[in-house]
Amino acid sequence: xxxxxxxxxxxxxxxxxxxxxxxxxxxxMGDEVEVRLKDExxxxxxSIEGDEGRLPYEVEKNTCAVAIQAMLDEMDSQVGMEIxxxxxxxxxxxxxxxxASAVAALVAANRLLGEPFEKKNLLPFxxxxxxxxxxxxxxxxxxxxLLGGFVLIRDYHPLDVIKLHVPHGLHCTLLHPHFxxxxxxxxxxxxxxxxxxxxxxxxxxxxxxxxGLFQEDFELIGRxxxxxxxxxxxxxxxxxxxxxxxxxxxxxxxxxxxxxSGPTMFTLSKGEEKSQAIINAAQQVYDSIGLGVDSYHSAxxxxxxxxxxxx
Ligand SMILES: Nc1ncnc2c1ncn2[C@@H]1O[C@H](COP(=O)(O)OP(=O)(O)OP(=O)(O)O)[C@@H](O)[C@H]1O
Ligand SMILES: N[C@@H](CCO)C(=O)O
Numbered sequence: 001x002x003x004x005x006x007x008x009x010x011x012x013x014x015x016x017x018x019x020x021x022x023x024x025x026x027x028x029m030g031d032e033v034e035v036r037l038k039d040e041x042x043x044x045x046x047s048i049e050g051d052e053g054r055l056p057y058e059v060e061k062n063t064c065a066v067a068i069q070a071m072l073d074e075m076d077s078q079v080g081m082e083i084x085x086x087x088x089x090x091x092x093x094x095x096x097x098x099x100a101s102a103v104a105a106l107v108a109a110n111r112l113l114g115e116p117f118e119k120k121n122l123l124p125f126x127x128x129x130x131x132x133x134x135x136x137x138x139x140x141x142x143x144x145x146l147l148g149g150f151v152l153i154r155d156y157h158p159l160d161v162i163k164l165h166v167p168h169g170l171h172c173t174l175l176h177p178h179f180x181x182x183x184x185x186x187x188x189x190x191x192x193x194x195x196x197x198x199x200x201x202x203x204x205x206x207x208x209x210x211x212g213l214f215q216e217d218f219e220l221i222g223r224x225x226x227x228x229x230x231x232x233x234x235x236x237x238x239x240x241x242x243x244x245x246x247x248x249x250x251x252x253x254x255x256x257x258x259x260x261s262g263p264t265m266f267t268l269s270k271g272e273e274k275s276q277a278i279i280n281a282a283q284q285v286y287d288s289i290g291l292g293v294d295s296y297h298s299a300x301x302x303x304x305x306x307x308x309x310x311x
Contacts, residue, residue, distance in 0.1 A: 013260035
């Protein structure tokens with residue numbers, strides 16, 4: 001085998017109450033990466049499509065190359081590879097764009113090498129790439145993109161990643177206002193300290209959300225989409241955030257939060273039927289403030305990243 005192409009899905013990190021510890025993957029969008037063996041050692045990013053010329057080709061900066069290099073270093077391998085990246089996700093949107101690139105690259109490269117690593121053991125390499133892209137090696141985008149479904153990162157030291165149950169019929173709608181927010185900027189507005197009161201509220205909601213997923217209790221899932229740690233600070237960076245939240249709940253969403261570091265907002269609903277009303281409600285808010293908004297809706301991706309083609 002000389003070449004493998006893989007797909008990795010977009011993700012919603014945090015899921016409101018689970019800052020840096022919860023995320024899920026969606027079916028609607030993702031990145032594709034082809035990796036080809038080459039005779040000489042070293043990695044080369046050969047082409048990047050769909051980024052309007054904005055992403056770096058340097059192997060120390062592109063998340064595809066950083067992730068593969070971390071894997072090769074672990075193996076003490078000098079294998080040479082060419083990387084071809086097709087971006088399917090908007091940059092700086094909050095849909096885990098840098099994570100999808102890293103994960104697709106790793107899944108392709110791992111297959112090319114005869115799968116020396118189990119899928120879940122690729123995670124630390126993808127986290128190394130996140131550190132380069134966002135300044136923090138958080139796993140709540142890379143873990144669901146790699147493994148699919150809802151994922152809990154119970155601990156980072158050592159890494160303890162747990163797949164959660166995905167209720168039948170749970171549907172996600174994403175609302176992406178037309179501006180970019182860098183993850184590093186969106187992290188810089190957060191506070192280092194959390195009060196005891198807020199810690200209690202947040203823990204209750206994480207427990208409620210996880211229970212709601214396993215019990216397929218949609219009302220409990222909706223009640224638990226509450227974030228008192230990051231959302232109050234980040235919402236100020238997203239025009240129309242609270243108006244949108246009210247409008248989409250009125251249109252049947254179980255709840256709404258910021259997807260990852262924003263500015264995309266996610267809603268969860270029971271079934272697909274509510275999606276159009278949710279999209280219309282958000283559209284009205286953004287029309288009134290004169291800002292464009294793109295909308296997507298999708299089932300939860302339970303498969304994670306996968307191989308598209310091998311030659
Ligand atoms: N293949 C890539 N290589 C290097 N940088 C990338 C790559 N893909 C995206 N990025 C950059 O990574 C940075 C981190 O943002 P990213 O796009 O991951 O955040 P996001 O989509 O806002 O998601 P989230 O908030 O959920 O992490 C952005 O500046 C983006 O341009
Ligand atoms: N947990 C991360 C996800 C965004 O990449 C954050 O909220 O900053």
